[in-house]
Amino acid sequence: MKIPIVRNVLEESDALARRNHERFAEHGIYAVNMMSSPGAGKTTLLIKTITELKSRGFRCGVIEGDITSTIDSERLMPLAIPVVQANTSPFGGDCHVGSHLVASALEMLPLTDLDFLFIENIGNLVCPAEFYLGEHLKVVVLSTPEGEDKPLKYPLMFRECRLCLVSKIDLLPHLDVNMMTLRNHIEQVNGELPILMVSAKTGTGVTTWVDWLENARRTEPALNLELSSDS
Amino acid sequence: MKIPIVRNVLEESDALARRNHERFAEHGIYAVNMMSSPGAGKTTLLIKTITELKSRGFRCGVIEGDITSTIDSERLMPLAIPVVQANTSPFGGDCHVGSHLVASALEMLPLTDLDFLFIENIGNLVCPAEFYLGEHLKVVVLSTPEGEDKPLKYPLMFRECRLCLVSKIDLLPHLDVNMMTLRNHIEQVNGELPILMVSAKTGTGVTTWVDWLENARRTEPALNLELSSDS
Numbered sequence: 001m002k003i004p005i006v007r008n009v010l011e012e013s014d015a016l017a018r019r020n021h022e023r024f025a026e027h028g029i030y031a032v033n034m035m036s037s038p039g040a041g042k043t044t045l046l047i048k049t050i051t052e053l054k055s056r057g058f059r060c061g062v063i064e065g066d067i068t069s070t071i072d073s074e075r076l077m078p079l080a081i082p083v084v085q086a087n088t089s090p091f092g093g094d095c096h097v098g099s100h101l102v103a104s105a106l107e108m109l110p111l112t113d114l115d116f117l118f119i120e121n122i123g124n125l126v127c128p129a130e131f132y133l134g135e136h137l138k139v140v141v142l143s144t145p146e147g148e149d150k151p152l153k154y155p156l157m158f159r160e161c162r163l164c165l166v167s168k169i170d171l172l173p174h175l176d177v178n179m180m181t182l183r184n185h186i187e188q189v190n191g192e193l194p195i196l197m198v199s200a201k202t203g204t205g206v207t208t209w210v211d212w213l214e215n216a217r218r219t220e221p222a223l224n225l226e227l228s229s230d231s
Numbered sequence: 232m233k234i235p236i237v238r239n240v241l242e243e244s245d246a247l248a249r250r251n252h253e254r255f256a257e258h259g260i261y262a263v264n265m266m267s268s269p270g271a272g273k274t275t276l277l278i279k280t281i282t283e284l285k286s287r288g289f290r291c292g293v294i295e296g297d298i299t300s301t302i303d304s305e306r307l308m309p310l311a312i313p314v315v316q317a318n319t320s321p322f323g324g325d326c327h328v329g330s331h332l333v334a335s336a337l338e339m340l341p342l343t344d345l346d347f348l349f350i351e352n353i354g355n356l357v358c359p360a361e362f363y364l365g366e367h368l369k370v371v372v373l374s375t376p377e378g379e380d381k382p383l384k385y386p387l388m389f390r391e392c393r394l395c396l397v398s399k400i401d402l403l404p405h406l407d408v409n410m411m412t413l414r415n416h417i418e419q420v421n422g423e424l425p426i427l428m429v430s431a432k433t434g435t436g437v438t439t440w441v442d443w444l445e446n447a448r449r450t451e452p453a454l455n456l457e458l459s460s461d462s
Contacts, residue, residue: 037268037269037270037354037377038268038356038377038381038384038385039268039374039376039377039378039381066384067357067384067385067386067387068383068384068386069380069383069384071380071383071384072384093357093387095326095355095357095358122357123268123356123384123385124326124355124356124357125269125354125355126298126324126326126353126355126358127326127357127358143270143376145270145374145376145399145402146268146269146270147270149300149302150269150270152299152300152302153269153297153298153299153300153302153303153354154269154298154354155298155299156298156324168376171376171402171405171406174402174405175402176432201407
């Protein structure tokens, strides 16, 4: 008798992620996995981001990952876009969004009507970094009140991501946080990681971040948009 | 052949935690498991807390939980107290401190010379809430910039803890956070949870929190200190 081992669970997770990735490609959807500590301001930033993308004619959807509650989905309601709340509590309160949860959420989203899909992961700087969901872009949002040392203490997250958004920069005058030190720490763990500074409260940096996103979608090889009329 | 199952790992974890608990009792050590999101200010608060406890004649030790790095232990060096850095990266970068890690750390600490032992858990509002380490007190530190909704989104943490410290209250004038709403959310998930407000930066609330700790140690039934001369 062959005993199934844990490795198979990870293999299944990756296989589902690759299937999600294929579905994104079929529909020209650029998928963004947004990760951070709890309370770094992902939802508020998402509202500003999607408002700006909508004004540029892009169609957006969101998978809201949480252990429990529908608080974040409710906050997105005024945007009038497709949102699926993906709670992990039926899965034992998992501390990250899994590729199976994304796969289930895709069944409930109008894929033919989306240009961008945001997966707001569970607030956690550790576990979400370990799982590929099929996304094109992993973004880590680091809020200024969290301090300068987070990249050194949670290096995997900063190594796995392709963009770091430093959020709540409006609070900098009230904090003992040195942006130079923070930048140095990010560079120490990932010298290739671009950093954009944003404040969802004041709107500072949102245009630059949305420009970045728009360009990332247009030039994403997996979507092959530069040659199509859809770009 | 009997196949070992995952349940046994949890049983072993609990057995080790109970052994840790017994060792604390043998030595009259009150053990505090401090948990929070990354960057909620646990280490800064710990420095203020231990400074105050030392001034009252108490002997303190710290187990510093991190995935990697010795940043927090180094920050505690000026206190001149026993500190053990417990990194989980050799255990695959575990997202919480385990009872085995505490057991190993106890081998390196001068147990006969301690009144308080603080276990600074890994910054994470999810997984650390699930594991008993043998401690007498679980405290959740929630920093004001994290917003009002964290208790509703991470309810297990707020149900497992016996005290909530709301930290960084000096930032309240600069945030859109309503303390009444935050209190209501905490009450919704755990009506029994006492809340203390602190600012490690200004020192506000530190005396009250240390009074609370001192009383909690004196009246902890597992330590039986009220009858001994040690209290």
